[in-house]
Amino acid sequence: MSAVISANKLSKRYNGKPAVDSISFEIPAGRIVGLIGPNGSGKTTTLKAALGLVPFEGELKVLGKDPRRERDALMQEVCFIADVAVLPRWLKVKDAVDFVAGVHPRFDRAKAQSYIAHTKLHPDMRVKQMSKGMIVQLHLALVMAIDAKLLVLDEPTLGLDILYRKQFYQNLLEDYFDENKTIVVTTHQVEEIEHILTDLMFIRDGRIVLSSSMDEVGERFTEVMVAPDKAAAARALGPIDERSVFGKAVMLFDGVPRAQLSQFGDVRNPGIADLFVATMKGTYA
């Protein structure tokens, strides 16, 4: 199976400062990839390069096409939600559906209308009358009715309350995703997408610092609740992070066998958020 996105030494500079610094990665089909990094780490720039929205250096193929030169053909098969509230304020719900049905060959009008029927949106409503959450509902109804091979979501739930956020990801997973589709998502609310991801990419200062499947993450990283008397011995194995909870040290290990660690205390899979914090230590320092 060929890669949906493959990047080779992809770079992008703004005023000489690298935003994306010679990164290489491959995203196979049928994956849900979380691209996670602090503010200004180059996530959005990477996605924009893949969508043909910014020029870049290096090699980048999306569905086998060069986003710089073949953007028009690419957009037949790729869809994206760039940010919340980018729908124009004057747009009416029914016009939005008509428009996308009119211009997109892979749009399923009935599907979009059934999504909209499950919300408080009504056909004559304009975007400017909607709450942030409703705008995303409309946007998602439009996008999920498009049978795209690649869906890129850049902070799709920014500014939404927890009810909308949960519903958003639930819809995405239950109604949209299948083995022929690939979703790339960035968000700061890492805990909320943890359970839907198949792959994880951490990006920091324009470089990829971690790229693996969720299964590999579970095998590679272990979190141990270390009893105080064994703390020194555990520390000798070089944890990548340590914090204390109720007087007990919680240590995060990278690549240390679980059998070896279980002698220090309870072992478990770390949460992405903890892993993220450990990996990004010192980012803003």
Added chain:
Amino acid sequence: MNTFKWLLKREYWENRGGFLWAPVVVGGITVLFSAVASVAGAMMARKNRVNVQLEGSPAELAEHSAQLGGMGDILLASGVITALLVMAFVVFFYALGSLYDDRRDRSILFWKSMPITDAQMVMSKATWALVLAPLGAVAIGLVAGLVLWLVVLLGTAASGVPGASSVVTHAHPLKVLATLFAALPVQIIWSLPTIGWLMLCSAWARRLPFLWATAIPLLTCAMISFTDIFDGIEIPHDKLWYVVAYRGLLSIAPGAWLPTVVTEPTGEFNGPKDLAGLVDVTSSWGVFAQADIWIGAAVGVAMIFGAVYFRRQRDEG
């Protein structure tokens, strides 16, 4: 896929206020004013018991009818010209915002997530600015002109002006229409450099497209003009300002091409009745015989291509 049709609809949804309501409202106000004036005139005529009897030779009577008919022509045309004037303002600001407003509110990212090329997007906007908006203005203006015509007919009849029906019977509505429609292609091609320039600024400017679009040509002209304070430098001020400021910014005004073709009237002119005879239906096409319109059009088309380029390249960070 009828993408272009949907893009044109999209422009209409966004700009209904300018394309439809602005000329309708102005047309309505014009009609309202003339209605009030007609009623006032008729009331005054009645109050003063003006009783005009038409006497005279057949030739004098014919002259009277012809004058009223000419007035009818002017009324019809004035409805259209008013609407076109309004539309010129609408299109100026439409073109200036066409490729900027969606970058400012970032909705460009939604349009760019659809399978629409940048060229299609820009062309749909240019089509509105050049063709559909003026056509719509003519259509709305005609309705306004017809109503004006009717109002004035009723007003003159109610005031007791004898032979008032001549306003209609001795008018030349078909000729007025033909002249207006014949001039439309001239207007469209003539306005290309202005619309091209405004759309180029709209696609290129990061902020304040209005300032860039007006300040660049005007300051350039002013600075070049200023250099003639040095000895030995002669600036052809009239040519410079004509090419840059007039053709660049004002070609959008209805009839902006008129000064290049209007010659001394050859026939007699004794009031409105002679107007129809003086204006030849296709006289506007004289513009096509000059290089001016074609050079401007070529520059305008090039600037629209430039707008497509910037639409593609601008990073919407």
